[in-house]
Amino acid sequence: MQLQSGTLLQGGKYKIETVLGQGGFGITYLATQVALERKVAIKEFFMKEHCNRDVATSHVSVGSQGSQELVARFRQKFVKEARMIAGLNHPHIIRIIDVFEENETAYYVMEYTGNGSLAEYLKRNGAVRESKALHYIYQLADALKFIHQHQMNHLDIKPGNVLLDNNNNATLIDFGLSKRYDGEGHQTSTTPIGISAGYAPMEQYKQGGVSTFSPATDIYSLGATLYKLLTNETPPDASDVNDDGLPPLPPSISQSTAYTIEKAMQPRRRDRPQSIDEFLSLLTNNNKPSMQYNEEESETTIIPSISPKAEEEPGSPNIPPKRANHLSNREIWLIAILILLVTSIFVINKTSYNVPAQNSDTAVAIENPIPNLPAQPIDLGLSVKWASWNVGASSPEDYGGLYGWADPTGNNTSTNNTDYPNNNPPSNICGTNYDIAHIKWGENWRLPTKNEVLELCEKCSWKWTSYKGSNGYMITGPSGNYIFLPAVGQRYGTNIGSQKNFGYYWSGTLYSTGYSNYLSFSNTQYQLSFTLRYLGCSVRPVSK
Structure with a gap:
């Protein structure tokens, strides 16, 4: 049902090459912008449950009257989405080049980053090192902070919606489920309901669960994305996290990163970081306690664990208690002179450190x-x-x-x-x-x-x-x-x-x-x- 390779759009301005991906509301193609001889990505509005295509003409048709009204409404939303993304000028948010209507449907043209999605990278290479994962997460977090400042939630953060460029930098795409909110946090846009299993928190499963603005919803998905990057395992569904908690992370993961994931993926929205700044603050703090769950409580409760007494290093001597008696003045002066002498020798000889x-x-x-x-x-x-x-x-x-x-x-x-x-x-x-x-x-x-x-x-x-x-x-x-x-x-x-x-x-x-x-x-x-x-x-x- 997709456009054929070689199809021309906008009077020959764009030439379709191949399909990059397809979802319930659209098809994304790799194409060439002919005049500039550059690769672009083109997203076509196509609701696969309601739309058909005439292969000979490429025109899209819709069946029943009810379906026509539904498709028309979401097609309008599709164009609005394109214009909204075009207004978001950020290095880690996809850039919209063009938007137009043709073949009885709508299209928007995006920059092509050239290195596939983060999901494809994981399929090819497996879990990534923590330093590389954090490189991507910092970039996505900055993009989310930017859209949150514009009273928006993305609502579909996952590796499949993150593109990589040739310099290994991340770009956030697909705002099809995003919502806008007014200054008081009330929803002002209507979008289709969609769930990405493992990445969507509990509130996205509930009717009206995201009708008020909360960065914590996107933060759950960001934490789940970090989990996926480090394990190459799809995170458990939110209901399973609520019942059983998260599976153990690899022991090589730093304490601060593990704690941040657990905190970001808390079932209750109020228990998560409430802003990207809070999320990043956790991520850069290595002294947070690990998390446990009190099974006797009806709702999940975070309980700081008490750190055990540090074990002595093998062979380390027992340190006796500090002496109560004071040094004499003569002893103090001798020690001070010795310290000055040693320091002087250290400074004079500190010309290299090739040891x-x-x-x-x-x-x-x-x-x-x-x-x-x-x-x-x-x-x-x-x-x-x-x-x-x-x-x-x-x-x-x-x-x-x-x-x-x-x-x-x-x-x-x-x-x-x-x-x-x-x-x-x-x-x-x-x-x-x-x-x-x-x-x-x-x-x-x-x-x-x-x-x-x-x-x-x-x-x-x-x-x-x-x-x-x-x-x-x-x-x-x-x-x-x-x-x-x-x-x-x-x-x-x-x-x-x-x-x-x-x-x-x-x-x-x-x-x-x-x-x-x-x-x-x-x-x-x-x-x-x-x-x-x-x-x-x-x-x-x-x-x-």
């Missing part, structure tokens, strides 16, 4: 880093020299600070992109007054550019290790010299997560209005990517 990796896996963050202490420039044999430690640190293994992009003060914890620094940020802040490395360390230092980060990735040898108690990468350059990048994690607002397992380092190059390029890594991969400008990331300066 074997330590065995400890305990991450160490200094409590009071010296933010204005410049590091030494290390010549890796690249186009620039890289600092030996982070801004806000005083040694290679120290974490340093986590800063929003283009925040020279280092104090901004806002989760609004317009505060970093404005709606139209400069495309390159390296060496400018927005560059925290330049401001804190002086004119010889600046943020690396996107290309300099890429050079570090492509021309150096990377080895995951533990250095003086901090996990991270020892990076050896063509010259044989090397630097250590600790896995500092990331900050959302005032919450810090993913320490010891992930590292995120800013470049000074803007990706788009809301995003900047950065280096991201885990113990299995490192790559140049991009993220939201308001997230707190590490800064490793460079100099000539």
Whole structure:
């Protein structure tokens, strides 16, 4: 019942190539925009339960009078959906190029991202690493935050409605079930009722269950999508989650991610995060308790588990109680002199740190880093020299600070992109007054550019290790010299997560209005990517 390959639309403006997918309300085609010689995706309104097609003419017909009225109503909704999406200007929401009516039905033309859907990716490759899953989830969360600010719910978040581009970035599609709400949260649009099993929460199964605005409905689906990415298993139906809870997640998943999924997929809407900001805050906090369910309660209750007493490390000595008696003044002076002597020797000899990796896996963050202490420039044999430690640190293994992009003060914890620094940020802040490395360390230092980060990735040898108690990468350059990048994690607002397992380092190059390029890594991969400008990331300066 679909259009044949080679069919021309709009007087030859578009040429149909093949079918990309089909649902209950439409068919999506891969097509060519002939004049520009570019691939596009075209969605055709076609209610398969009520519509027929004349193969010779491509015209769509509807049977009974009742069906005609129903189809006409939803066709009008289809066109309205296209115009609504066209008004949503966001890097992770599909872009509408054109909308038109032909063959007694309606069409809209979208950009073609070229790498298939997230669902197709999972079929080909299986479950994804946590770092990659979070890369997609952060992008989808930002798209949802944007549409929620416009008083909308998507109501159909799932891997099949997420397209990937050739740069491995996610784009949200299919607003066919979405609803708009007024300022008081009351529904203002009529849409068909649809359920994606495993991704839809309980309220979507109820008549009128989504008649009032609630970001928590989309947050359930976002949590379910994260579950699918990490397990490659379709999440259980909402009723099963209500009765039995979620199946165990793989033990390799971090505590904060596992907790966020469980919290997002709570059966009761009021028990979930109530905004995308709350969801992201959970995701970046590693200190949340695990969740248990009290079976004696009629409704699900979240009970924080009590952490057991930490076991002693094998071979660690028992620590005696602190002595009650005080040191004499003479002892205090001797100790102070000894500390000064040792510190002086340490500073004088701290010209390199090319030492074997330590065995400890305990991450160490200094409590009071010296933010204005410049590091030494290390010549890796690249186009620039890289600092030996982070801004806000005083040694290679120290974490340093986590800063929003283009925040020279280092104090901004806002989760609004317009505060970093404005709606139209400069495309390159390296060496400018927005560059925290330049401001804190002086004119010889600046943020690396996107290309300099890429050079570090492509021309150096990377080895995951533990250095003086901090996990991270020892990076050896063509010259044989090397630097250590600790896995500092990331900050959302005032919450810090993913320490010891992930590292995120800013470049000074803007990706788009809301995003900047950065280096991201885990113990299995490192790559140049991009993220939201308001997230707190590490800064490793460079100099000539």
